[in-house]
Amino acid sequence: GDSVTQMEGPVTLxxxxxxxxxxxxTATGYPSLxxxxxxxxxxxxxxxxxxxxxxxxxxxxxxxxxxxETTSFHLEKGSVQVSDSAVYFCALSGxxxxxxxxxxxxxxxxIIP
Amino acid sequence: xxxxxxxxKFQVLKTGQSMTLQCAQDxxxxxxxxxxxxxxxxxxxxxYSASEGTTDKGEVPNGYNVSRLNKREFSLRLESxxxxxxxxxxxxxxxxxxxxxxxxxxxxxxx
Numbered sequence: 001g002d003s004v005t006q007m008e009g010p011v012t013l014x015x016x017x018x019x020x021x022x023x024x025x026t027a028t029g030y031p032s033l034x035x036x037x038x039x040x041x042x043x044x045x046x047x048x049x050x051x052x053x054x055x056x057x058x059x060x061x062x063x064x065x066x067x068x069e070t071t072s073f074h075l076e077k078g079s080v081q082v083s084d085s086a087v088y089f090c091a092l093s094g095x096x097x098x099x100x101x102x103x104x105x106x107x108x109x110x111i112i113p
Numbered sequence: 114x115x116x117x118x119x120x121x122k123f124q125v126l127k128t129g130q131s132m133t134l135q136c137a138q139d140x141x142x143x144x145x146x147x148x149x150x151x152x153x154x155x156x157x158x159x160x161y162s163a164s165e166g167t168t169d170k171g172e173v174p175n176g177y178n179v180s181r182l183n184k185r186e187f188s189l190r191l192e193s194x195x196x197x198x199x200x201x202x203x204x205x206x207x208x209x210x211x212x213x214x215x216x217x218x219x220x221x222x223x224x
Binding site: 032034036041042043046052089101103104105106 | 146148215218
């Protein structure tokens with residue numbers, strides 16, 4: 001079945017550091033890929049997505065590129081801010097557009113001023 | 114625009130008690146979902162409803178029941194709560210796109 005493997009956390013960085021959170025997936029066909037973010041005390045919200053190979057999703061300075069050859073969708077940001085502290089989830093939607101979204105285990109990111 | 118509204122936000126139960134978690138969305142979405150979030154395990158799908166009148170099991174349905182009361186509302190019921198059901202529960206909905214909209218969660222403790 002579909003699965004998502006995400007970088008173990010927690011991750012602690014200093015403000016303005018470069019961020020990478022790794023995500024790899026297993027799925028049949030061509031799934032859509034997502035990064036969701038969860039701020040303290042809130043539900044998840046969509047950060048970015050990519051629907052086909054070589055697509056780059058981007059939002060709020062974050063980027064992720066759909067790499068079919070390595071089955072990866074790593075999240076990157078060039079200069080993190082304290083406000084980026086949150087839990088980040090990688091997810092995929094099945095190739096046939098089925099109803100279920102499969103999530104990774106989440107990576108807690110803390111940015112220190 | 115309220116989006117997805119969950120109630121209650123917090124609940125403490127004793128083992129064996131029952132309760133219903135309520136969820137409503139005002140975006141006219143067809144699909145609704147219940148997830149649980151546990152440390153180190155991410156979000157796991159309990160049940161989902163692709164449209165009014167239909168429900169299907171997700172990854173971890175045991176110990177839960179759901180009702181899609183109408184297009185707006187999707188409730189989750191614990192008939193006999195167990196400590197293993199201590200978790201944070203999230204309701205979500207989806208329209209025609211692939212984006213899920215989440216509620217703010219219910220923190221449930223079963224003693």
